[in-house]
Amino acid sequence: MPHLLITGAGRGIGRALATAADARGWQVTGTTRGTPPETPAIRWERLDVTDPASQTALAAQLGPLDAVICNAGVLLDRGQRLEDGYAPELWAESFATNVTGVFLTVQAVLPLLRASRGRIVILSSQMGSTQRAPGGSYAYRASKAAVLNLGRNLATDLAPEGIAVSILHPGWVQTDMGGSGAEITPEAAAEGILDRLDALDVATTGRFETWDGRAHPF
Template sequence: MPTILITGASRGIGRRLAELYSAGGWEVISACRNPAGCDPVGEPLALDVGDAGSIAAAAKALSGRSIDVLWNNAGIYIDKGQALKDLRAEDWLESFRINTIAPIMLCRALLENVAASGLRKLAFTTSKMGSVALNSGGAYEYRSSKAALNMAVSSLAQELAPRGIRTVVLHPGWVRTDMGGAGADIDTTQSAAGMKSVVDGLAAGQTGQFFNYDGKELPW
């Protein structure tokens, strides 16, 4: 039975991913800050992705255990709708800490768990708002933190390819969640199912690409 660890699994896209993988017979590790309060799918894991001590504790708890897919899904969007004049440096730094730095630090901590697995995949929920080519302006903090994540994962892909570890960044679409809002285009099922199909379908040696949830490759 393959194993997946999903961050931000308490609600929204992360929870739906957990439900779909669990229904498919996978062993699911649902990571959230307070498992007791989130009714996790599968096995709960207490993890605050922005806290180095929490990452270290999670890595210790999972020591020696293989993880076929590590899905970095947790993220924040602090500056939604904010104008340039309203931006705060501390919020911008927090966006980078959670959206950019935390996923790479977690990958580093659990790298050997993934390397020991049969599938060896790293998935990252990003956003097409992090695409320089598709930039329509605004959302300085969120866009730049996701663009930086994309670049970091591109570097990660090159470094880990010789070990047979595949990476992919995925735009989930505009999804009806707390972050996306009620007026978004698609629901969590369509988003999660589409991204799952992309990750499940990654061929041997296929790594370092940026996909839409429907499988269309996006420009960086």
């Protein structure tokens, strides 16, 4: 049974991903910073993606991996004003989770992916596209642009080892982050993301796509 790690799996898209992946026959390890949900089929581990020691401790517990979905993320700057908002601490936490946290996750589990020539999925956002810049949410947009760049460069460096990297916009999803008026359910997003994972190989590595497989502008 192939082994999939999903970060930030305690709620929202991550929770839906864990449930859908289990139904598809994956052995699923989900991470959360808080109390794990009561889902016996899924193995739960504590992880603070911003903490290298937490990452190292998790990797030591996992064993071989076939894939990782870097889903953990925060949106902290909703409602901030350009004139007096966006405190330095907000920027630091946004980048620590949304960018550094992804890098630390990949760095920690890379030895576990190498044996299987595993796959990496990074959830960015259409809000990280530099071609689509409607303004606002500066810290979140900048962090998602940075993690898109990170994923593209990881794809280049890891392709010779047969490890493929996908960067995805998961859709505008009905979660605490996306709001109840969003376009798609977490379950629909999860199924699409897992379809992209199934299709991912070194021939398609480094692409920025939507959850339903459309090329997304950078």
